[in-house]
Amino acid sequence: MTGSMFDRILRIDVGKRQSSLWTVPDEVRAYLGGLGYGVKILSDEVDPRGDPLSPDNKLLLTVGPLTGTSAPMHAQTCLVTKSPLTGTILNSYAGGFLGPEIKFCGLDGIVVEGAAEEWTLLLIDDETVRFEPAEAIVGKTTEEAEAYLKATYGADYRTMSIGPAGERAVAMAGAFSETRAFGRGGAGAVLGSKRIKAIGVRGSCGVATADPEAFRMLVAETMGVLRSARADEFGLLGIFSKYGTGGGMPLVDGRGALPTKNHTYGSFEGVDRIDGPFYEENLYTRRIACFGCPVHCGRLHRFAGTDGRALWGRGPEYETMFAFGSNLLNGDADALAEANRLAELYGVDSLTTGVTIAWALEMAEAGKLSEPGLDLRFGDADAVLGLLHRICTREGIGDMLARGPREAALELGNDSIGSAMQVKNAGFAAWMPRRMKGTGLAYATSNRGACHKRAPIGAEISGALDMDSYEGKAAVLIEVQNTVNAIFTLVSCRFHEFVTDHDVYPELVAAASGCKVSWDEMAALGERIWNLEKLFNLKAGLTRDDDVLPAKCLEPVLGESSQSAVIEADRFEEMLDEYYSLRGWDAEGIPRDEKLEELGIAAYTLGSRATREAGATEEESG
Amino acid sequence: MGLVVDVGSCTECKRCMIACSLVRSGSVRLGSSRIEIQPDWPELPEIRVCRFEDCEGHPCVGSCPASAIGESDGLILIDAEGCIGCGACEAVCPYDAIRIQEEKALKCDLCGGDPACVVECVTGALRDGEVAE
Numbered sequence: 001m002t003g004s005m006f007d008r009i010l011r012i013d014v015g016k017r018q019s020s021l022w023t024v025p026d027e028v029r030a031y032l033g034g035l036g037y038g039v040k041i042l043s044d045e046v047d048p049r050g051d052p053l054s055p056d057n058k059l060l061l062t063v064g065p066l067t068g069t070s071a072p073m074h075a076q077t078c079l080v081t082k083s084p085l086t087g088t089i090l091n092s093y094a095g096g097f098l099g100p101e102i103k104f105c106g107l108d109g110i111v112v113e114g115a116a117e118e119w120t121l122l123l124i125d126d127e128t129v130r131f132e133p134a135e136a137i138v139g140k141t142t143e144e145a146e147a148y149l150k151a152t153y154g155a156d157y158r159t160m161s162i163g164p165a166g167e168r169a170v171a172m173a174g175a176f177s178e179t180r181a182f183g184r185g186g187a188g189a190v191l192g193s194k195r196i197k198a199i200g201v202r203g204s205c206g207v208a209t210a211d212p213e214a215f216r217m218l219v220a221e222t223m224g225v226l227r228s229a230r231a232d233e234f235g236l237l238g239i240f241s242k243y244g245t246g247g248g249m250p251l252v253d254g255r256g257a258l259p260t261k262n263h264t265y266g267s268f269e270g271v272d273r274i275d276g277p278f279y280e281e282n283l284y285t286r287r288i289a290c291f292g293c294p295v296h297c298g299r300l301h302r303f304a305g306t307d308g309r310a311l312w313g314r315g316p317e318y319e320t321m322f323a324f325g326s327n328l329l330n331g332d333a334d335a336l337a338e339a340n341r342l343a344e345l346y347g348v349d350s351l352t353t354g355v356t357i358a359w360a361l362e363m364a365e366a367g368k369l370s371e372p373g374l375d376l377r378f379g380d381a382d383a384v385l386g387l388l389h390r391i392c393t394r395e396g397i398g399d400m401l402a403r404g405p406r407e408a409a410l411e412l413g414n415d416s417i418g419s420a421m422q423v424k425n426a427g428f429a430a431w432m433p434r435r436m437k438g439t440g441l442a443y444a445t446s447n448r449g450a451c452h453k454r455a456p457i458g459a460e461i462s463g464a465l466d467m468d469s470y471e472g473k474a475a476v477l478i479e480v481q482n483t484v485n486a487i488f489t490l491v492s493c494r495f496h497e498f499v500t501d502h503d504v505y506p507e508l509v510a511a512a513s514g515c516k517v518s519w520d521e522m523a524a525l526g527e528r529i530w531n532l533e534k535l536f537n538l539k540a541g542l543t544r545d546d547d548v549l550p551a552k553c554l555e556p557v558l559g560e561s562s563q564s565a566v567i568e569a570d571r572f573e574e575m576l577d578e579y580y581s582l583r584g585w586d587a588e589g590i591p592r593d594e595k596l597e598e599l600g601i602a603a604y605t606l607g608s609r610a611t612r613e614a615g616a617t618e619e620e621s622g
Numbered sequence: 623m624g625l626v627v628d629v630g631s632c633t634e635c636k637r638c639m640i641a642c643s644l645v646r647s648g649s650v651r652l653g654s655s656r657i658e659i660q661p662d663w664p665e666l667p668e669i670r671v672c673r674f675e676d677c678e679g680h681p682c683v684g685s686c687p688a689s690a691i692g693e694s695d696g697l698i699l700i701d702a703e704g705c706i707g708c709g710a711c712e713a714v715c716p717y718d719a720i721r722i723q724e725e726k727a728l729k730c731d732l733c734g735g736d737p738a739c740v741v742e743c744v745t746g747a748l749r750d751g752e753v754a755e
Contacts, residue, residue, distance in 0.1 A: 068650055071641045104651070179663065206649030227744060285664060289635035294744040296633040300664045312664040
């Protein structure tokens with residue numbers, strides 16, 4: 001019986017210019033794929049205390065048992081590495097076509113380690129790797145790197161590339177894969193540290209399934225559900241299908257939860273000039289889907305640049321509409337599109353970059369920060385674009401901002417840290433924790449910093465859960481975190497789970513790969529992975545003090561619809577205590593040995609506190 | 623009988639190619655698909671597939687030195703046994719819909735009249751010719 005998993009991972013050492021095929025051992029196979037493989041392998045092979053930009057860090061691209069099959073909404077690739085932005089273990093995702101192409105190479109993943117001496121292109125054809133020179137495109141944009149690779153080596157390569165920001169180790173540099181991006185966490189800087197300018201992947205293998213007839217029936221059923229969902233104009237997938245991910249922006253604004261002016265307000269008067277419906281009517285030109293996806297939330301658009309030129313770009317997505325829009329008081333869709341385009345060409349995550357710019361503008365308006373040649377004010381497109389250029393080239397004030405919002409604030413000092421809207425140096429996503437207490441807890445406890453992918457956003461924004469209440473949120477959040485980690489072992493799109501009965505996942509997995517697993521086992525795996533990530537972060541030196549929201553969250557949100565919402569420090573701490581306790585962790589957020597035994601990962605324990613402290617002292621004196 | 627192609631509705635999801643390759647090879651292997659979506663961002667993609675009745679003059683038929691292409695049950699089809707793999711049809715096809723693989727010309731045969739790709743297309747970029755008329 002041939003299933004959808006190849007049990008082969010390609011290992012590439014760019015320093016030694018060598019590659020080898022690695023047969024996935026049973027203890028790794030138990031993690032199903034995707035995020036599970038990434039977290040397990042990184043935990044086993046990378047020192048959590050190591051420098052993320054050193055050759056010792058590894059970067060993993062992993063896919064799962066449904067990738068490259070006909071199952072819709074399994075186009076994404078999971079990227080795992082140690083993040084230079086947060087210092088934590090990172091998982092970041094890009095849709096498009098890269099993941100299926102990795103599968104078409106007959107692989108379940110790629111592990112990149114070492115560092116090249118010269119700038120390099122990695123070309124992967126099935127299990128063969130070529131190391132080609134990249135001098136010709138050093139300093140060039142993500143788009144130019146992609147075009148060069150395709151023109152020189154073949155248009156049928158699926159690619160990922162970095163821009164000048166990744167080359168210069170900007171902490172929020174992303175890796176860009178054609179129309180999609182690995183945005184969160186600075187993976188572009190990790191690739192840059194390895195002097196990998198771009199990767200091309202081209203496969204010739206077919207992806208089969210263990211039980212083709214059962215799989216065909218399940219896919220037909222799933223497609224039926226998705227067809228209904230995309231046609232439902234009031235459902236989220238219907239809205240994304242029709243307007244892109246920015247289609248929900250008016251709803252968030254109406255609930256007073258749209259971060260505006262660096263999270264000072266919860267609604268933006270210019271929202272209807274930058275949201276999904278506005279773009280759909282005025283700028284979007286095309287709907288673009290990931291591999292095999294009927295929802296097609298992606299968009300291409302045309303816009304007028306500030307210099308009058310006619311330009312085009314991908315997206316923008318909802319998170320960018322907030323990060324370069326409402327949060328900067330920017331109600332100009334063209335200026336927003338230009339910032340989005342610049343971020344894409346330079347190769348930075350629009351989200352944390354936008355959050356960093358918002359902080360800088362607030363500091364400038366408070367008289368704490370200035371930059372020659374720029375009038376740093378909210379709502380000023382030139383200020384936004386100017387800061388974006390400086391961050392990506394690390395010129396002037398940009399060098400400080402390029403380290404991320406927390407690090408920039410620590411450098412500036414002067415009571416500025418409380419206004420840096422971040423957790424673990426990763427920017428807040430487009431949802432206000434003061435208005436959505438469970439989402440606040442999600443930001444604080446996320447293993448990758450201020451993450452919205454594993455938050456009870458749907459329940460809070462829809463009103464199914466009282467958004468302002470702290471009650472019961474810890475338990476709800478834990479279930480969401482475990483569930484999302486479970487589906488990320490399949491590298492399912494986050495949106496897929498909105499309309500999918502959880503029991504469908506094990507059925508799809510069994511028919512595709514032949515692997516028998518129940519949903520309860522998958523959810524337990526999600527919890528195991530969450531704990532492994534947490535342990536990695538604790539070993540990296542993070543503590544309870546890193547699970548904290550910035551001080552600005554203790555002040556009321558301004559604007560009528562936000563109802564003066566605040567985070568009450570003592571209530572929040574109680575909620576965090578409850579969260580740790582329900583997780584089976586001690587008051588410092590350290591997983592108890594009983595919990596690790598229950599999850600089958602006792603070997604990863606931090607040991608007793610005394611042992612840890614002795615170890616730390618030894619480390620310092622040694 | 624044929625395919626109605628509306629390129630303006632195509633989102634490049636490639637479900638058509640996935641479905642076609644499953645019919646051809648039993649696995650998802652896009653290279654075996656008889657329809658190809660070729661992106662050209664930010665422009666519309668090219669949809670490379672036989673247009674059957676909508677193709678004016680069927681230049682492939684006349685180009686074939688082995689007379690291996692002809693109409694059968696209302697469909698323009700290639701007779702694999704007769705095909706000598708010369709590539710003449712590939713060269714004249716106005717839709718880039720024919721490929722030579724292992725010395726045989728390959729193109730869409732509309733799955734004999736019940737195309738697997740059409741079922742998968744949610745946006746209506748591909749529709750059944752008869753339904754549309």
